[in-house]
Amino acid sequence: MRVLITGASGMVGQNLMRHPGLKRYDVLCPSRSQVNLLDYPQVEAYCREHKPELIIHAAGKVGGIQANMQFQSAFLLDNMDMGRNVVRAARQSGIRKLLNIGSSCMYPRHAANPLREEFILQGELEPTNEGYALAKIATARLCRYIHAEDASFCYKTVIPCNMYGPWDKFDPTHSHLLAAALYKIHRAKQEGVDEVTIWGDGTARREFMYAGDFADFLIYALAQFDNLPDMMNVGCGFDYTVNEYYRAVAEVVDYRGGFVHDLSKEVGMKQKLVDTSRLRSLGWTASTGLAEGIAQTYQWLMATKGEHFR
Ligand SMILES: NC(=O)c1ccc[n+]([C@@H]2O[C@H](COP(=O)([O-])OP(=O)(O)OC[C@H]3O[C@@H](n4cnc5c(N)ncnc54)[C@H](OP(=O)(O)O)[C@@H]3O)[C@@H](O)[C@H]2O)c1
Incomplete structure (x- = not known):
């Protein structure tokens, strides 16, 4: 099957591109300079010329x-x-299968945890990422509408929890919690700083999946595409507090300093744990433990000599 992967240079894309299971597919992975996805005519022309059978929109x-x-x-x-x-x-050029990657930011801020797929659009969004969430919801709904209008177009959305791993962004001005913790703790150790600041009191809970596991899921999803529901969470099924993530990173980096809390900072939702019932029924579970995933990410960072502190 010919598969088009958008975002192949990103964290999800790079982990997927290196998955051995992808060798079974004829992969198209244009860079931004080949196809700027913000330019509709370029996207349609590429789809018409290369005729992928399935798109993973990453x-x-x-x-x-x-x-x-x-x-x-x-x-x-x-x-x-x-x-x-x-x-x-995809629709205009007759591509029948599309896997859209959503985000757990799509869930309402006050929804009960674990977050079930049917909770989407049932309440107010988290204000700190409302713009991003609105766009993700709109794209997921567009996939659903197209399928409802013509069932031969199977456009589905998967909703991963937060992720981390090789090819993540590490600079705290752009990064997610776990990558920011790695960056800050590594820097503190290098510079002999004996305290690292955590935003908030550190009791908020987050779910983080190793990006290599998500790549593994995507390979599984390609083979199981027809069995995927229209919308499905992809998570680990458990979460940790922010403080626990910082301690786990300190352990891997061997940082002996302490932590202080900046209570003036925004921390977002108190908990964001996705329900994995649909994922478990499909027969897939993540396999990389937290310490192992952090260690692999840190090894990768060190091997690249910090050039990926982007
Ligand atoms: N990271 C997470 O924790 C997380 C969690 C849940 C869901 N997701 C979702 O997973 C997907 C991938 O995330 P990621 O972490 O891999 O992001 P990422 O590392 O920032 O990668 C983003 C990718 O999108 C490409 N891109 C951005 N603008 C483009 C444009 N105008 N034209 C063509 N390509 C463009 C980037 O290309 P360049 O290299 O040219 O910039 C890059 O390949 C996203 O949909 C994200 O919302 C991520």
Whole structure:
């Protein structure tokens, strides 16, 4: 099967590109300079010329809480435009299968945990990432509408929890919690700083999946595409507190300093744990433990000599 992967240079894309299971597919992975996904005619022309049978839409404008708060309009516009362009071009050029990658940010801020797929659009969104979430929801709904209008177009959305791993962004101005913790703790150790600051009191709970596991899921999903529901969470099934993530990173980095809390900072939702009932019925579970995933990410960072502190 010929598969088009958007966002192949990103964290999800790079982990997928290196998965041995991808060798079974004829893969198209144009870079941004080959196809700018913000430009609809370019996307449609590429789809018509190369005729993929399935698209994995893994491109996006992605960042942590700081970047999302500062650039709400860009997170909304870029993600909405990319989602709209990819899904619309797929339909216009007759591509029948599409796997859209959503995000657990799509869930309402006060929804009960674990977050079940049917909770989407049942309440107010988390304000710190509202622009991003609106764009992700709009793209997921577009996939659903197209399938409802013509069932031969199977456009489905998977909703991963937070992720981390090789090819993540590590600079805290752009990064998610776990990568930011790795960056800050590594720097503190290098510079002999004996305290690292954690935003908030550290009791918020988050679920993080190793990106290599998510790549493994995507390979599984390619083989099981027809059995996937229209929308499905992809998570580990358990979460940790922010403080626990910092301690786990300190252990791997062998950082002996302490932590202080900056209570003036935004921390987002108190908990964001996705329900994995649908995923378990499909027969897939993540296999990389937290310490192992952090150690592999840190080894990768050290092997690349910090050049990926982007
Ligand atoms: N990271 C997470 O924790 C997480 C959690 C849940 C869901 N997700 C979702 O998973 C997907 C992938 O995330 P990620 O972490 O891999 O993000 P990432 O590392 O930031 O990668 C984003 C990818 O999108 C590409 N891209 C951005 N704008 C583009 C444009 N205008 N034209 C063409 N390509 C463009 C980037 O290309 P360049 O290299 O040219 O910039 C890059 O390949 C996103 O949909 C994200 O919302 C991520």
